[in-house]
Amino acid sequence: MPSPTFPPAVYQTLLAASGDDPQRRDLLGTPERAARAHADLFAGYTENPVALLRSAMEPNDPRHSGPVLLRNLSLYSHCEHHILPMDGVVHVAYRPGPWILGLSKIARAVAALAAQLQSQERLTREIADAINTAATPEGVLVACVARHHCMAHRGVRQTAADTVTLESRGSFLTDSAARQEILTLCRI
Ligand SMILES: [Zn+2]
Incomplete structure (x- = not known):
């Protein structure tokens, strides 16, 4: 089964809600990286342990x-x-x-x-x-x-x-x- 996908826009919203600027240079790649990290951390939904x-x-x-x-x-x-x-x-x-x-x-x-x-x-x-x-x-x-x-x-x-x-x-x-x-x- 495919891994879950997390829309990067979610993380742009989160960054802005935190009070930071999603357009700040060091944060530009963060939404994509965070989305990949969460897809990995929550990959268990696609597995069958039995x-x-x-x-x-x-x-x-x-x-x-x-x-x-x-x-x-x-x-x-x-x-x-x-x-x-x-x-x-x-x-x-x-x-x-x-x-x-x-x-x-x-x-x-x-x-x-x-x-x-x-x-x-x-x-x-x-x-x-x-x-x-x-x-x-x-x-x-x-x-x-x-x-x-x-x-x-x-x-x-x-x-x-x-x-x-x-x-x-x-x-x-x-x-x-x-x-x-x-x-x-x-x-x-
Ligand atoms: Zn708790």
């Missing part, structure tokens, strides 16, 4: 019964309330059912869901649901730790605060020891 995950699944080896944990995936998204960044990390754990997922596809699915306007709660839920739908694992646990720039650099200006969100599915919902094992490995 299809991404399914594109690199392999049958699980039944001798492997432990969880798989991918820690510290970079998270960079934008809150749907202020269109300001939230950044941090995502930890993704799953206990395989019939399928093993490609690790890089997990990272790409997380990035696709993050490249949209999001709330941290919904992002966490959508990552867990995409993995659940794509691979029908025995359990999924997703933890996001993020700093919201709308809280850090305006409003209440809490620069040290971060937010932790968790979503559990299947065995991680019913087995609190298994859930705790993952959270300990994530140092949450």
